[in-house]
Amino acid sequence: MKAAPFAVRTPTTVDEAVACLAAAGPMARVLAGEQTLMPLLAARAVHPGVVVDLGRVPGLAGIELTLDETGLGQLSIGSMVRQRTAERDPLVLSLVPLLAMAIRNIAHVTVRNQGTVGGSIANADPTAELPAAAVALDATMVVAGPTGERLVRAAEFFVGPLATSMRAGELLIAVRFPVTDAAAGSAFEEFSRRSGDVALASAAVVLGLGDDAHIVTAQIALGSVGPTPIRAHPAEAVLIGAQPSPELFAAAAATATSGLDPVDDLLATSAYRRHLAGVVLRRALIAASGRATQ
Numbered sequence: 001m002k003a004a005p006f007a008v009r010t011p012t013t014v015d016e017a018v019a020c021l022a023a024a025g026p027m028a029r030v031l032a033g034e035q036t037l038m039p040l041l042a043a044r045a046v047h048p049g050v051v052v053d054l055g056r057v058p059g060l061a062g063i064e065l066t067l068d069e070t071g072l073g074q075l076s077i078g079s080m081v082r083q084r085t086a087e088r089d090p091l092v093l094s095l096v097p098l099l100a101m102a103i104r105n106i107a108h109v110t111v112r113n114q115g116t117v118g119g120s121i122a123n124a125d126p127t128a129e130l131p132a133a134a135v136a137l138d139a140t141m142v143v144a145g146p147t148g149e150r151l152v153r154a155a156e157f158f159v160g161p162l163a164t165s166m167r168a169g170e171l172l173i174a175v176r177f178p179v180t181d182a183a184a185g186s187a188f189e190e191f192s193r194r195s196g197d198v199a200l201a202s203a204a205v206v207l208g209l210g211d212d213a214h215i216v217t218a219q220i221a222l223g224s225v226g227p228t229p230i231r232a233h234p235a236e237a238v239l240i241g242a243q244p245s246p247e248l249f250a251a252a253a254a255t256a257t258s259g260l261d262p263v264d265d266l267l268a269t270s271a272y273r274r275h276l277a278g279v280v281l282r283r284a285l286i287a288a289s290g291r292a293t294q
Contacts, residue, residue, distance in 0.1 A: 199224045203221070207219075209293065
């Protein structure tokens with residue numbers, strides 16, 4: 001099947017891209033890594049009047065270490081950075097290892113060679129790996145729009161399946177990830193029917209240990225079990241102050257999954273997804289604690 005007719009805009013600056021989106025209104029779609037939009041166009045699942053191609057906009061494919069407003073380190077990743085590039089980047093591997101771990105679980109290498117970090121996050125698929133990692137890491141989205149740039153925390157960015165809090169005419173231009181403590185342990189675990197398939201449940205975890213080997217920091221997000229990635233604050237509270245153990249991790253997983261109400265679909269029942277969420281979370285907690293140092 002061929003895509004329905006549409007116009008293409010190829011801006012060369014962020015301001016031009018924003019202007020194109022604003023002019024086209026709700027009929028506009030953004031083209032980044034082509035891994036989501038192109039199949040939808042070919043299947044005529046979407047019918048945009050205008051497609052805004054970001055491929056010629058400079059400055060959106062950089063990875064740099066910066067400081068936030070409090071002086072803490074953060075890794076800024078441009079929205080057009082290819083997933084495979086971020087997966088292998090030395091700064092990502094050393095400063096935000098959870099991000100690299102999450103990317104490794106995205107489909108296959110051929111997809112990651114084309115797919116972009118910003119494209120996956122802006123698409124807001126609740127089964128995708130990068131939204132879950134962004135929520136666990138307290139990432140900040142840099143959004144450009146007709147009135148300028150604004151910052152949106154990951155917790156407020158995802159508002160529903162394939163829906164974000166970006167306003168009309170706005171564009172995601174970068175994602176800022178706080179630098180992970182070098183002594184903390186990170187882990188990303190997911191379960192799918194086959195390698196590269198959509199995840200039925202996923203868990204992103206960062207754990208920090210104190211001098212007495214007790215957990216002092218915990219960051220947990222679950223994917224594929226709700227309309228958006230779910231930050232498991234109650235489970236984090238169970239962990240903090242306790243010493244890592246299989247029993248503790250089982251209790252944290254039970255707390256994290258107790259209120260979940262995943263979708264019931266052709267891939268899995270709601271109960272099965274909830275069970276899998278507990279399994280992958282326990283695995284991630286074990287792996288993260290094993291990588292953490294006092």
